[in-house]
Every structure is written in C-alpha cells, then in structure tokens.
Amino acid sequence: MSAVGIRIQQLSKQFSHRVKGLVYAVKDISLAVQPGEFLTLLGPSGCGKTTTLRMIAGFERPDVGRVFIGEQDVTDLMANQRNIGFVFQNYALFPHLTVFENVAYGLRVKRMAEVKISEAVREVLHLVGLSGYDRQFPNQLSGGEQQRVALARAIVIRPRVLLFDEPLSNLDAKLRVHMRREIQQLQKQLSITAVYVTHDQEEAMAISDRIVVMNQGSIAQEGTAEDLYRHPASEFVAQFIGRTNLLAARVVGVDAAGVAVEVAGRRLQIGGQSPAVQPGRTVRLVVRPETIDLRGPDAGGGLPGAIVSRMFLGEKVEYHVRVGEDLVQVTSYNPRVTYAAGEAVSLHLPADGIPLLPGEAA
Ligand SMILES: Nc1ncnc2c1ncn2[C@@H]1O[C@H](COP(=O)(O)OP(=O)(O)OP(=O)(O)O)[C@@H](O)[C@H]1O
Ligand SMILES: [Mg+2]
Structure with missing residues (x-):
C-alpha cells in the first residue's frame, strides 16, 4: 500500500468558554502533509494542537474547513470510517483485556478471520518488541510497554495515516528518547504518513521531517527543524525553537x-x-x-x-x-x-x- 497525504483547508474550531464566550481553539489553519512524511505540530499548551489532530481524526467536527486524506474528502465521515491509527497520551488501553485482545480489537470490529487476526497481532507485537507479552494485562506492564501496545493497536489495522497526541509525555526522560527513535524508525519502515503532536521542541526536532509551529490557534511558521532554527520569522518562533x-x-x-x-x-x-x-x-x-x-x-x-x-x-x-x-x-x-x-x-x-x-x- 502506498502512502497517502493529508490536506487540511482553512480549518476553524471554536469552543464556548464560560467567561470569554466563544473562543477560537483553531483559526483558519491550512496545511499539507506529504505521503510518507512525519509532520509535527509543535506549540505551547492551549495553542490548538490536539484540536487540530482530533479534527483530522474525526473526533471533533470543524466549524469551517475541510479535511482530505489522500484525494478523499473525509470531513463528513465518522472517525471509524477514516481508517486512521491514533495513539493517545494516556495509552487508552482496555484494562480488562489482554495485550493480545487490546491489539486485536480493531480487527475484530472489522470481522477479520481468527487465524488472520492471530497472525497480524503477532506480527505487530514483534514489530514493537513485545513478542511473548500477549497474555499480560495492561496493569502488568510498564508505561513504555503500555505505549508500545497502544502503538501496535494503532498500526495493526494498517491505517492510512498515523496520528499521535503527546504519546511519550508520561514516560521518563531516557525512555522518551529511546521510544521517539523507535516511533520514527517504525514510521519510516511502514512508510506511513504521520502527524505528531508535542509541546517539546527537542522531541519535535529529533523526530520530524517537518515541523509546524502553532501559536494561539494559528500557524506561526512551518519548515524543517533546521529552517526554523536558522531562519525564525518571528520572536515567538525564535524563542520557542532553541x-x-x-x-x-x-x-x-x-x-x-x-x-x-x-x-x-x-x-x-x-x-x-x-x-x-x-x-x-x-x-x-x-x-x-x-x-x-x-x-x-x-x-x-x-x-x-x-x-x-x-x-x-x-x-x-x-x-x-x-x-x-x-x-x-x-x-x-x-x-x-x-x-x-x-x-x-x-x-x-x-x-x-x-x-x-x-x-x-x-
Ligand atoms: N471541549 C472543549 N471545550 C471548551 N474549550 C476547549 C475544549 N477543547 C479545547 N478547548 C480549548 O481550546 C484551546 C486549544 O486546546 P487544545 O487542547 O487544542 O490545546 P493543545 O495545544 O493541545 O494544548 P496542550 O499542549 O495543553 O495539550 C484551549 O484554550 C482549550 O481550553
Ligand atoms: Mg493537547
């Protein structure tokens, strides 16, 4: 399967705030992610990263604007119709299901044959370095292992794109550095288009092909880590990157x-x-x-x-x-x-x- 790009066109999303009234979480954002590219949304807390990612995933509906995956306009599709893999910050594993069943879940929903499920689950568990963990339960795993299960669960359905929302922020500093390398390698190995959200500039620089810096619901600047570091277009970007x-x-x-x-x-x-x-x-x-x-x-x-x-x-x-x-x-x-x-x-x-x-x- 060849990789597909993502295009978002003039997306806006407002939320009602009890004191401020309607406020923009995301305001008029347009961007294109190339097929196979690893793109990171980087910015301070509250700048609209998660909201943007959730609109790509279909968990949130934009007030205005369209989302395309490949050539398909998916704006009106539900999340489960978009064929995306999503990795959450808190892993969001099912605590009462084994590692095997957590990973198999999406395939069961698709009513895949049992033999095929077994084969696919074992293959991705191997890919994320968790062979032999099939029968463990989430509460018997370390944070890093749980995040690997979440990763396995996201890729087992062979999604068209992978979306990550701060997947490493609950891990300690060393493991974070190790896991970010693994995520990057896996993404390149599967050559799957990825959008990754973080507020950690070093993580963004280490993992991404390209970075989109966001500030207050808008795009401040986009480019490679090197572009942004060498040619910041504003004080905000100059201070935020390095x-x-x-x-x-x-x-x-x-x-x-x-x-x-x-x-x-x-x-x-x-x-x-x-x-x-x-x-x-x-x-x-x-x-x-x-x-x-x-x-x-x-x-x-x-x-x-x-x-x-x-x-x-x-x-x-x-x-x-x-x-x-x-x-x-x-x-x-x-x-x-x-x-x-x-x-x-x-x-x-x-x-x-x-x-x-x-x-x-x-
Ligand atoms: N469901 C909601 N209802 C009301 N306001 C919301 C809702 N979700 C997000 N917001 C507001 O929208 C803005 C953007 O939130 P968002 O979660 O996208 O930020 P973020 O960049 O992911 O921040 P963080 O790094 O803290 O996760 C924030 O001001 C937030 O308070
Ligand atoms: Mg967020």
Whole structure:
C-alpha cells in the first residue's frame, strides 16, 4: 500500500468558554502533509494542537474547513470510517483485556478471520518488541510497554495515516528518547504518513521531517527543524525553537556586502541580506548562545562585556554576560579557556547568518 497525504483547508474550531464566550481553539489553519512524511505540530499548551489532530481524526467536527486524506474528502465521515491509527497520551488501553485482545480489537470490529487476526497481532507485537507479552494485562506492564501496545493497536489495522497526541509525555526522560527513535524508525519502515503532536521542541526536532509551529490557534511558521532554527520569522518562533538572545540594534548601512548594524554602541557587519532593512530602522538580532565566541577583553572587534555567571556542564560552559543594558547567554563547547564571574571579556558574533527581526514595537 502506498502512502497517502493529508490536506487540511482553512480549518476553524471554536469552543464556548464560560467567561470569554466563544473562543477560537483553531483559526483558519491550512496545511499539507506529504505521503510518507512525519509532520509535527509543535506549540505551547492551549495553542490548538490536539484540536487540530482530533479534527483530522474525526473526533471533533470543524466549524469551517475541510479535511482530505489522500484525494478523499473525509470531513463528513465518522472517525471509524477514516481508517486512521491514533495513539493517545494516556495509552487508552482496555484494562480488562489482554495485550493480545487490546491489539486485536480493531480487527475484530472489522470481522477479520481468527487465524488472520492471530497472525497480524503477532506480527505487530514483534514489530514493537513485545513478542511473548500477549497474555499480560495492561496493569502488568510498564508505561513504555503500555505505549508500545497502544502503538501496535494503532498500526495493526494498517491505517492510512498515523496520528499521535503527546504519546511519550508520561514516560521518563531516557525512555522518551529511546521510544521517539523507535516511533520514527517504525514510521519510516511502514512508510506511513504521520502527524505528531508535542509541546517539546527537542522531541519535535529529533523526530520530524517537518515541523509546524502553532501559536494561539494559528500557524506561526512551518519548515524543517533546521529552517526554523536558522531562519525564525518571528520572536515567538525564535524563542520557542532553541535558546536565543534578541539583541536590540539599529541598521546603519545596507550594501552588497550585507547589513551593518550598531549594537551596544559598536558597529558590526553582519553579512547576508534581509528583506526590508533600511538604514535607521531598529531591529533585533537573533543570536544563538553557541554562535558567540568569547575572547579576552583586548581582542579587537567584539562587544565589550562582563561575565555575570558561569555554569560548568562538562562538554560546555554556559555564561550570562552583561553587555550594556542586556544580559546575553553564551554557550562555549569544549572551551580551552574559561572565564570566571566578574571577568571582562569581548563577545564576537558570527560574521554571517544572523537573522534580523523587526525592532520592538514602541
Ligand atoms: N471541549 C472543549 N471545550 C471548551 N474549550 C476547549 C475544549 N477543547 C479545547 N478547548 C480549548 O481550546 C484551546 C486549544 O486546546 P487544545 O487542547 O487544542 O490545546 P493543545 O495545544 O493541545 O494544548 P496542550 O499542549 O495543553 O495539550 C484551549 O484554550 C482549550 O481550553
Ligand atoms: Mg493537547
């Protein structure tokens, strides 16, 4: 079976809130998931991720907009007619059924022959690493094992698409990292289109082909993890994906070589061209902590600063450095020289590839 894509067109969903009245959980969202793609909806709590996923699944009906799976408009179909696999945060296993029966459930509903059910269930239990667990009950399993059963149950029906809502958030940190790799491998092995919801940016970056960042019911930006990290289009995305400094600056020159800005009283050439930067405009530089090079106070060409705090973390040292009015985060990986609190330093920004955002609204 070849993978199918998902298209959602201008979806909106409002809920009634006891105090605020009708509020948008999702507002006018359109996106396309390519066949076989692993797409993640990422955003803070309450931004509409689950509501979007539930509308794709058919658990929630949009007020406006359409959902397509492959070429089929499924907006008016019930969830059980859409042939999707859904993995929930709380696993949602049937406690009174064995692992085997939990996984077999969807096949029984489809009235598959007993021999075939047995074969299919054993195959997926093997796939998720739970061979031999058929007769256990959910309360005899660890959290990670329960989530594997939920995964097996979702894929045994050979769904057209797989949907995940924060499937790993009840697991401890190590297991989360392990399971996310397994989910990703399984998705590629089955080459099945997947939409995954999380509020954990590292998980999203690790697992996804593409990420859709959501904020307050809308799409803030979409792209690969690398696109979003290197070219955030807004302060929200810059802050949400990775750690960042936003340094206030003023554009003092734009020419073929790039943009010259003034930061903390120093002129800096930052290379690259940004749309719509004119001399005189105030902007903010998106400077990642690990791109800043810390040197001694006398090294020319840097911004003068003073170390406020220093945290030694093994392979890296994290600093807070006072530069003018600002506190700047700097991360040095495997540094040969480290600096102590109170020391004067100079900060050297990368000569290229610093994204610019419009200056703070007055
Ligand atoms: N059944 C409902 N009735 C009323 N309001 C709802 C309902 N479901 C969701 N909401 C509201 O819609 C908004 C979006 O909720 P949603 O569950 O989609 O967020 P989320 O991004 O999944 O958040 P989280 O990361 O906390 O799971 C929230 O403000 C929430 O309070
Ligand atoms: Mg949610």
